[in-house]
Amino acid sequence: MKYVYELKMKVRDYECDLQGIVNNANYQHYTEHTRHEFLLQAGISFADMHNRGIDAVVARLKMAFKVPLKSGDEFVCRMRIKKEGVRFVFYQDIFRLPDETMVLRSQIDTVCVVNGQLGECPELEALLEPYFEKA
Numbered sequence: 001m002k003y004v005y006e007l008k009m010k011v012r013d014y015e016c017d018l019q020g021i022v023n024n025a026n027y028q029h030y031t032e033h034t035r036h037e038f039l040l041q042a043g044i045s046f047a048d049m050h051n052r053g054i055d056a057v058v059a060r061l062k063m064a065f066k067v068p069l070k071s072g073d074e075f076v077c078r079m080r081i082k083k084e085g086v087r088f089v090f091y092q093d094i095f096r097l098p099d100e101t102m103v104l105r106s107q108i109d110t111v112c113v114v115n116g117q118l119g120e121c122p123e124l125e126a127l128l129e130p131y132f133e134k135a
Contacts, residue, residue, distance in 0.1 A: 003078040004131045005038040011073045021068035027104050031092045034077040044127050053115040060109040066102045082133045
């Protein structure tokens with residue numbers, strides 16, 4: 001797979017649950033942080049978009065957990081993106097480092113709400129178009 005962005009991170013103690021593994025909710029934080037960092041490096045500011053009435057929001061989330069992360073584990077979240085109708089579909093995979101063991105496979109569908117209405121956002125589409133996975 002051809003990823004367009006990746007972000008390395010490290011598990012912090014407080015992200016783990018009683019079993020000593022990362023609590024499932026934290027994987028959503030990891031993928032969200034990766035998307036936000038990607039958007040920043042692409043020159044896209046959520047705050048600026050919001051101030052102009054454009055909000056990109058998560059519409060659907062699908063996660064398949066493969067192997068748990070533990071405190072102190074280093075990992076990388078890799079991302080690719082497609083445009084499907086009004087949706088921006090982010091495919092994000094997490095791999096434990098240094099052995100590249102797949103930890104998580106996820107799909108996050110986002111949509112734009114422009115001035116309170118679900119719809120197309122040509123501005124965001126133009127900024128993301130260079131990163132779209134080609135069919």
